[in-house]
Amino acid sequence: MSSNDQQRGGVADKALQLVMEMKRNPDVLPPYNADLVRQCQKKIDELFHKNAAVVERMRNGLEHDPSLLQPRLAAMCHIRRCMMAYVNERKNRIRSFRWRYGGALPASVRNALCEAEIQFFNEYSSTLARFQSNLGEAGVNLLLHTAPPKTLFVQVRTLEDYGEFETSDGTQVQLTKDSLHSLPRQDCEMLIRQGVLELVH
Template structure:
């Protein structure tokens, strides 16, 4: 059946993103099959369109059907690649990491891995340029991390609970705090956002 494999790619996306921190393996077999199907459909249309150009429209419905299948395959492929690309990009913000976790990287295609590395580098350079623009007369640069807040903070300080033993943690003001499992702290939100994303701390109201 035409477009069957490309439709399976879309169904895979639907089941894939039910878990925000899981990525199903890149379905290279279905992607390659869809590409080959497109090449075959295009080649067949190139042959059958010649009589149409001479005024014989008997093959026109078949040509139009193949063209519609080509367009559907193209939309499905673009949706599959673009949706996965956006999900991979969100890792940089949700997990605050420049390296994809091993269990996620194992399910990425080689091109997705390269794209994530380039995206992380571009974002880092952009944040660095923003930080340099904040340099004061005394030479101090206020670091700007766009991954810290995906939503505006309600307050500068927050209550957090430690979910596992972490040890000494240095705050932005130079002081240290001992993060022991089940201990609670009232800390600057910007200091602990990465630890919250890593599952070491949890924000409590």
């Protein structure tokens, strides 16, 4: 194998690592791999400029061997497809987090996002909020009632010191760690998603 083939293959393998990162972690979002993404972007630029130089020499009659153009183009396309698959899968998971946690991401999730992904999450949250507020006279919270309730009240345990919580009927509840409560399902669904409460079966 030539040194050119080894270099192209090496970066192509690294691009595939981005896809494999997501495949190996189907239930969590791994930290954004900025270093590997930059390496892939740099290699695409490098291969593009090499091809552009060959094409320019061919136009000037200084180059008669176009054999490396197609392999470089194939390598660029492969790297780009891997990067797009990586970004798209992360985007889909970030959208799902909005439905799971509401507008407040857990620190473990937020720390795995890059600045652009945090901005995407915030913009998606704002768009969803505007959409919900325009439904009906008083708006509709689409994050509630994602599954049909079996009972109006549920038993929950508080997983952390949260403080005072007001239910939809105006009842004040003090949520302290390990305390047990019977609350309206619709009032505590968001806190369950955020990890403040858990259902007691």
